[in-house]
Amino acid sequence: MMGERKEATGPAIDFDGVGLVLGGTRILEQVTLHIQSGHAHALVGPNGGGKSSLVKTLLGQMPHSGRLSLDWNGEPGVIGYVPQALEFDRGLPMTVDDFMASMCQQRPAFLGLSRRHAPAIEQALLRVGMQDKRKRRMGALSGGERQRVLLAQGLIPAPRLLILDEPMSALDEAGIQVFERLLGDWRRDGITILWIEHDLEAVGRLADRVTGLNRRVLFDAPPAQALTPERLLGLFSTHPRVAGSTPA
Structure with missing residues (x-):
């Protein structure tokens, strides 16, 4: 249990x-x-x-x-959805914050995070251990790091x-521990x-x-x-x- x-x-x-x-x-x-x-x-x-x-x-x-x-x-x-992988042009200058803004708010991503959604996005990235890579380009992340970002976007709004x-397919050992902790939280909730x-x-x-x-x-x-x-x-x-x- x-x-x-x-x-x-x-x-x-x-x-x-x-x-x-x-x-x-x-x-x-x-x-x-x-x-x-x-x-x-x-x-x-x-x-x-x-x-x-x-x-x-x-x-x-x-x-x-x-x-x-x-x-x-x-x-x-x-209903939250976390896909197996994210298909996108890795040459795009899209940061983690840009991606989260585009997925989690109606305000255009190029205007930055809205005050309304910024706390939830910050908390979601903290829960998956990606808060220190918010300004990194999505294309520069490892597959496991991108999967953590996908997990974060699945948390907003709270499903x-x-x-x-297959959320574990690209995760390294540290990422698997993050996922298992999240799964425990979701089950308890x-x-x-x-x-x-x-x-x-x-x-x-x-x-x-x-x-x-x-x-x-x-x-x-x-x-x-x-x-x-x-x-x-x-x-x-x-x-x-x-x-x-x-x-x-």
């Missing part, structure tokens, strides 16, 4: 028979999945298995069949649902976390529940029951099936 939790503030999420076909290829097939409010729920599976596509259906970026619902238990809140797409991750050891230690996804849900259980050799072998050896194939 990672400390006593507060009352859950994030939404419960239900995927009910969600399917996705792109270019004649079935990406997702009848995905039915419940994510409990205030829990850290990990998605694991092979590359091309549909994990990022499932997240994009939740963000409204992919057409899909079936039903998808969020139960906020009251007023809807903020009640946080979607993480009752934020719902949907977390795509390939580091199964980290998932086993940090997630409340784990879903194995390869086009369809192959298992959904607490980490100790989900991450068994038999289940992982079945997950990573299952061949993706294209549209029109016969369900197994």
Whole structure:
């Protein structure tokens, strides 16, 4: 356990028979999945298995069949999103502060940080250990440092649902410690976390529940029951099936 939790503030999420076909290829097939409010729920599976596509259906970026619902238990809140990587022209003279301004405020970034958002941005960069590199160009940062900045922007405004797409992939050891500390904070604050991750050891230690996804849900259980050799072998050896194939 990672400390006593507060009352859950994030939404419960239900995927009910969600399917996705792109270019004649079935990406997702009848995905039915419940994510409990205030829990850290990990998605694991092979590359091309549909994990990022499932997240994009939740963000409204992919057409899909079936039903998808969020139960906020009251007023809807903020959804934070941390992508796997940041694609940008590294030659741009964009500093960390410029990037945070462009992502977190409506005021144009070239006018600098607004007084309204400056304290939150400063606190977010402090939490990820990037406060001393605010004037560095984004293109001059290491991959791990850029990933920390992405984590920081996911904190503003404070989310009640946080979607993480392999946030540990570019982090060094110090960055991993930052991420694990943040994850502990989010869990204690009752934020719902949907977390795509390939580091199964980290998932086993940090997630409340784990879903194995390869086009369809192959298992959904607490980490100790989900991450068994038999289940992982079945997950990573299952061949993706294209549209029109016969369900197994």
